[in-house]
Amino acid sequence: MRATVMYGAGDVRIEDVPEARLIEPTDALVAVTCAAICGSDLWPYKTMEPGEAGRRMGHEFIGIVEAVGTDVQTVKAGDVVVSPFLWSDGTCVFCQEGLQSDCLHGGRYGSDDVDGGQGEAVRVPQADGTLVVLPVGADDALMPSVLTLSDVMGTGHHAAVAADVGPGTTVAVVGDGAVGLCGVIAAKRLGAERIILLGSYPDRIALGTEFGATDVVSERGDEAVERVRELTDGLGAHSVLECVGLEESTLTALQIARPGGAVGRVGLPQEDSVPDAIATFFKNVTIGGGPAPVRAYIEELLPDVLEGTIAPGRVFDRVVGLDEVPDGYRAMNDREAIKVLIDLEKEDADDRVDHRRAQQDRRRGRAGDRVAPI
Numbered sequence: 001m002r003a004t005v006m007y008g009a010g011d012v013r014i015e016d017v018p019e020a021r022l023i024e025p026t027d028a029l030v031a032v033t034c035a036a037i038c039g040s041d042l043w044p045y046k047t048m049e050p051g052e053a054g055r056r057m058g059h060e061f062i063g064i065v066e067a068v069g070t071d072v073q074t075v076k077a078g079d080v081v082v083s084p085f086l087w088s089d090g091t092c093v094f095c096q097e098g099l100q101s102d103c104l105h106g107g108r109y110g111s112d113d114v115d116g117g118q119g120e121a122v123r124v125p126q127a128d129g130t131l132v133v134l135p136v137g138a139d140d141a142l143m144p145s146v147l148t149l150s151d152v153m154g155t156g157h158h159a160a161v162a163a164d165v166g167p168g169t170t171v172a173v174v175g176d177g178a179v180g181l182c183g184v185i186a187a188k189r190l191g192a193e194r195i196i197l198l199g200s201y202p203d204r205i206a207l208g209t210e211f212g213a214t215d216v217v218s219e220r221g222d223e224a225v226e227r228v229r230e231l232t233d234g235l236g237a238h239s240v241l242e243c244v245g246l247e248e249s250t251l252t253a254l255q256i257a258r259p260g261g262a263v264g265r266v267g268l269p270q271e272d273s274v275p276d277a278i279a280t281f282f283k284n285v286t287i288g289g290g291p292a293p294v295r296a297y298i299e300e301l302l303p304d305v306l307e308g309t310i311a312p313g314r315v316f317d318r319v320v321g322l323d324e325v326p327d328g329y330r331a332m333n334d335r336e337a338i339k340v341l342i343d344l345e346k347e348d349a350d351d352r353v354d355h356r357r358a359q360q361d362r363r364r365g366r367a368g369d370r371v372a373p374i
């Protein structure tokens, strides 16, 4: 089957890789119908040393279940499913607390023998705890919005929850990438009265304003802090969503939080230490956040997506086929695109489709041998 493999900074290839297949009785085999490129995929795209072994990429995807292991109860062949960006068993102490990102038996896609999401098929471990069956078809017009529940919308929501956003609050969102924009949606959904978006790209700001941002601050550093203070009568924001992860953005987030406020961090930190710790201490600011347990949020957010109350899929402003994924990385890295959707059905030649069908048939055959011996 074909899948996305990264070999170094700027070096993304579509290659033939071993067929995805069931290994454990708790696995599901999912044929991917759509996937996404994540802002976090851009970190290795900028920094990965060439010469390392190729890395299978992708952790946001929707697909159709082709086969399941003998222990799987809640999903079956033919189901349309969305996966969170991490897999989890759904039963351990942390999963039961809604912290599936710390599952004792969970893990990441694209590591060891677990496929990445940017390919034709994925072996999903712990299928019962991980996958959510969708009540709509794989070709539904809502799929881009549903796909955001695998990461960016759940992550934006997690930032809002960690920052204690509630009715009537003043919220600041640091970062106008897909997660920051979803953070705006989440803040509005949770009742924020005022939402200040810190960002500087005109297309992103325009979308953020449509999503509910009431003010925009395009300055950076000290000037941004000063602008937010002006907008909040010198007090700062109750809730700050840090959606970038750089030292400067984290510092800004902490400085614009008002005394007693909270900062929800979901940008992957690029520094080991938290800046401005002493001033933050004296303001009694709570610092929360981390990798979002998006599995916990899918069930909460999915009804709003299906009803059209929120439309986070609008962050996708480019659609590519699997062969065009390398250019999708380039476009996101060059800020030509906010977020790229990979449509596995977007193929330019019939023989590709035939090729894939033949591979799917082979996978099914192999899956049958593995899990359903007669």
Ligand SMILES: [Zn+2]
Pocket: 088, 089, 090, 091, 092, 093, 094, 095, 096, 100, 102, 103, 104, 105, 106
């Ligand atoms: Zn667990």
